[in-house]
Amino acid sequence: MPTRRRIHLAARRGFSVTRPPKSVALTLVTAMFLVYALVPIAWLVINSTKTQPDLFSTFGFSFGDSFALWDNLVATLTYDDGIFVRWLGNTLLYVVLGAGGATFLATLSGYGLAKYRFPGRKAYFAVVLGAVAVPGTALAVPTFLLFSQLGMTNTPWAIIVPSLISPFGLYLVWVYTVESVPTELLEAARLDGAGELRTFFTISVRLLAPAIVTVALFAVVATWNNYFLPLIMLSDPGWYPLTVGLNQWSAQASGVAAEPIFNLVVTGSLVTIVPIIAIFLFLQRFWQSGLSAGSVKQ
Amino acid sequence: MSTTVTLAAPRAGETAAVARPLRRRKREWQGWFFTWPFAVVFVFAFMAPLLYALWLSLFQNRLVGGNSFVGLGNYEAAFRDPAFWDGFGRVFGFLLVQVPLMLLLALVAALAIDSARLYATGLFRVVIFLPYAVPAVVAVLMWGFLYSDNFGLTAGINDWLGSDVLRPFAPSWVTVSIGNIVTWEYVGYNMVIFYSALRTIPAELYEAAELDGASSSQVIKAIKLPAARGAIVIATIFSIIGSFQLFNEPNVLKPLANNVISSHFTPNMYAYNLSFAGQQYNYSATVAIIMGVITAAIAYVVQIRGTRKEDR
Numbered sequence: 001m002p003t004r005r006r007i008h009l010a011a012r013r014g015f016s017v018t019r020p021p022k023s024v025a026l027t028l029v030t031a032m033f034l035v036y037a038l039v040p041i042a043w044l045v046i047n048s049t050k051t052q053p054d055l056f057s058t059f060g061f062s063f064g065d066s067f068a069l070w071d072n073l074v075a076t077l078t079y080d081d082g083i084f085v086r087w088l089g090n091t092l093l094y095v096v097l098g099a100g101g102a103t104f105l106a107t108l109s110g111y112g113l114a115k116y117r118f119p120g121r122k123a124y125f126a127v128v129l130g131a132v133a134v135p136g137t138a139l140a141v142p143t144f145l146l147f148s149q150l151g152m153t154n155t156p157w158a159i160i161v162p163s164l165i166s167p168f169g170l171y172l173v174w175v176y177t178v179e180s181v182p183t184e185l186l187e188a189a190r191l192d193g194a195g196e197l198r199t200f201f202t203i204s205v206r207l208l209a210p211a212i213v214t215v216a217l218f219a220v221v222a223t224w225n226n227y228f229l230p231l232i233m234l235s236d237p238g239w240y241p242l243t244v245g246l247n248q249w250s251a252q253a254s255g256v257a258a259e260p261i262f263n264l265v266v267t268g269s270l271v272t273i274v275p276i277i278a279i280f281l282f283l284q285r286f287w288q289s290g291l292s293a294g295s296v297k298q
Numbered sequence: 299m300s301t302t303v304t305l306a307a308p309r310a311g312e313t314a315a316v317a318r319p320l321r322r323r324k325r326e327w328q329g330w331f332f333t334w335p336f337a338v339v340f341v342f343a344f345m346a347p348l349l350y351a352l353w354l355s356l357f358q359n360r361l362v363g364g365n366s367f368v369g370l371g372n373y374e375a376a377f378r379d380p381a382f383w384d385g386f387g388r389v390f391g392f393l394l395v396q397v398p399l400m401l402l403l404a405l406v407a408a409l410a411i412d413s414a415r416l417y418a419t420g421l422f423r424v425v426i427f428l429p430y431a432v433p434a435v436v437a438v439l440m441w442g443f444l445y446s447d448n449f450g451l452t453a454g455i456n457d458w459l460g461s462d463v464l465r466p467f468a469p470s471w472v473t474v475s476i477g478n479i480v481t482w483e484y485v486g487y488n489m490v491i492f493y494s495a496l497r498t499i500p501a502e503l504y505e506a507a508e509l510d511g512a513s514s515s516q517v518i519k520a521i522k523l524p525a526a527r528g529a530i531v532i533a534t535i536f537s538i539i540g541s542f543q544l545f546n547e548p549n550v551l552k553p554l555a556n557n558v559i560s561s562h563f564t565p566n567m568y569a570y571n572l573s574f575a576g577q578q579y580n581y582s583a584t585v586a587i588i589m590g591v592i593t594a595a596i597a598y599v600v601q602i603r604g605t606r607k608e609d610r
Contacts, residue, residue, distance in 0.1 A: 002589050004325060019414065020413065020414055020415050021415065022415055022416070022417055023415040023416070024417075026410060026415050026416060027416045027417045027418075029410070030410040030416055030422055033403075033407050033422070033426050034421075034422060034425050034426065036482065036485075037425055037426050037428055037429050037482070037486060038425065038428075039444075040440040040441055040444060040482070041428070041429075041440075043440060043443070043444060043451070044436075044440050047443070059454065060443075060444070060451060061451075061454075089357065094506075105335050105336040106338060108332045108333070108335060108336065109332060109333045109335070109336035111327070111332055112329045112330075112331070112332025112333040113332075114330055115329075116329030116332065117326065117329065118326055118327055118328065118329030118330055118333075119326065119327070119471050120589070121329060124333060128340070130594075131340070131344060132372070134344075134593075134594060139344065139347050139348065139351075139586075139590075140352030141351075141570065141573050141582055141583065141586045141588055142347040142348060142354075142474075143343065143347040143352055144573070145347070145350060145351070145354060145579055145583065146347045146350045147574070149350075161339065161342070162343045163335075164339045164343065165339055165340055165344055193593075195334075196328055196331065197331070200332070208547075211503055221430065225432075225434060225435075225466035225549075226547055227433065227434055227435050227546050228545055228546060231549075238589050238600070242433075243434075243435040243436070244435075246435055246436065246439065247435050247550055249555070250439055250442075250550075250554070251553050255548075262443075265439060266439075266443070269436040269439055269440065272433060273432050273433070273436055275429070276432075276433070277428065277432075280428070280431040281424065284424060284427075285365070
């Protein structure tokens with residue numbers, strides 16, 4: 001009914017509040033946000049093609065005298081016996097186990113809290129919601145102190161285990177389950193003799209897919225970009241993720257035995273953001289469909 | 299785990315009187331099948347460090363005399379510590395200026411994208427959100443290069459203006475420079491939060507407004523902003539938490555900015571440096587706890603006030 005009325009209105013006037021005419025002026029004003037977002041990234045792309053001398057001597061937003069992107073890439077990947085490749089592998093390890101695990105745990109738990117009444121449920125929920133307000137970085141130093149007592153620092157576990165906790169992800173799945181997994185459907189599956197876990201994996205997970213993708217997206221971004229925790233936990237560069245490694249390369253320019261490798265810092269930064277932006281854009285499509293599905297439902 | 303359920307089901311059919319409470323009790327505990335893994339990790343990686351930090355903050359480790367219980371002594375020391383308050387004042391000022399500015403920009407962007415009056419709406423939505431995916435370290439390195447005299451943008455602008463107005467690494471400017479980086483990283487993220495809230499407004503409301511002859515500014519004031527209120531409260535809370543926890547940006551910028559950034563530039567940097575440069579673990583834990591409590595308290599107040607306004 002409402003849709004029909006809207007079409008009717010639009011047909012009569014040509015435009016409506018929900019279908020206003022496009023505005024060039026507004027587009028141009030909003031384009032300033034676009035420029036702001038893209039300027040540093042454009043700088044990074046342009047400057048990853050420059051040699052180190054060109055980096056200092058030529059204007060930031062024009063190309064250098066030589067096109068050295070390929071040389072820079074090779075140098076980045078082979079510098080110091082290919083430590084960058086090691087860092088990339090570490091980052092992938094932390095993302096797969098940390099973000100993957102976080103998504104899995106948040107999904108299971110958010111679903112359990114939404115669909116079951118069990119002893120301790122209210123306390124559970126209150127504690128986890130309280131945890132959303134406790135900032136992760138406030139915990140980093142205490143976590144380090146505890147983990148060093150347990151001998152867990154300087155191992156991958158020191159990064160992976162804290163990454164497994166995503167109170168916000170749990171909350172998101174909880175909200176989404178309440179809205180989009182009908183209890184009648186679960187009851188029907190139970191009557192058919194399906195176990196609770198089987199019902200979860202065959203029915204609920206599909207209904208929850210947009211929420212799971214969203215939680216995974218944020219968890220992947222958070223672990224890929226994690227800096228504070230690995231900085232604290234790891235002393236062996238062999239376990240560094242890309243972020244800590246890049247910062248070490250950048251810091252190499254100052255100090256006593258300064259050996260600036262700015263071209264590698266720039267190219268390494270580009271290599272670091274390309275996969276995450278790609279994942280991001282790829283998941284964004286699912287995620288946007290989840291978003292619009294949510295708004296259609298309302 | 300599914301076997302317990304199939305076992306329970308036929309038993310319920312046999313003798314209703316005995317089996318029902320049994321079955322119900324099983325069903326009651328089923329929630330834990332799903333929730334225990336999170337709970338275990340949560341206790342280990344969240345509660346335990348928190349309690350351990352509380353415990354540590356009650357002790358002091360001296361070269362002479364070793365480890366001794368000092369009660370709230372570390373907290374007293376922190377409240378009289380100018381280095382702590384210097385960092386605290388800085389993040390508080392940062393929060394008062396940067397957070398409203400960033401959220402206002404994000405709201406403007408969200409309203410513009412939601413207005414359906416832009417060409418290439420999808421492009422705007424994705425690209426403005428994009429910086430969120432860039433690691434803080436890379437964001438700071440990029441902006442650090444742009445800020446520096448040798449490489450980038452500010453040098454170019456200064457040349458063009460024929461002066462040196464822009465000195466991003468000057469002591470009085472460096473907080474603004476960091477504010478710009480943080481805004482760049484998170485304006486798109488907040489835009490998305492606001493935009494998703496605006497998307498949930500039913501079309502009927504707009505049609506009613508149109509029938510009443512409402513202007514677009516009236517629509518924004520009467521329909522869109524109230525609908526986004528919950529999202530604004532959430533975004534404000536997250537931004538407050540982020541500001542109080544400021545660490546990555548100043549810490550990565552520090553070597554680039556010729557050390558105008560002190561070791562206690564923010565409370566979080568202070569806690570970090572106390573632990574790793576000073577070995578003062580007990581005091582470091584104290585600072586972390588004080589900041590955690592203040593952050594949680596302010597987040598709580600914002601939430602209460604935000605929801606109260608919603609009732610009005």
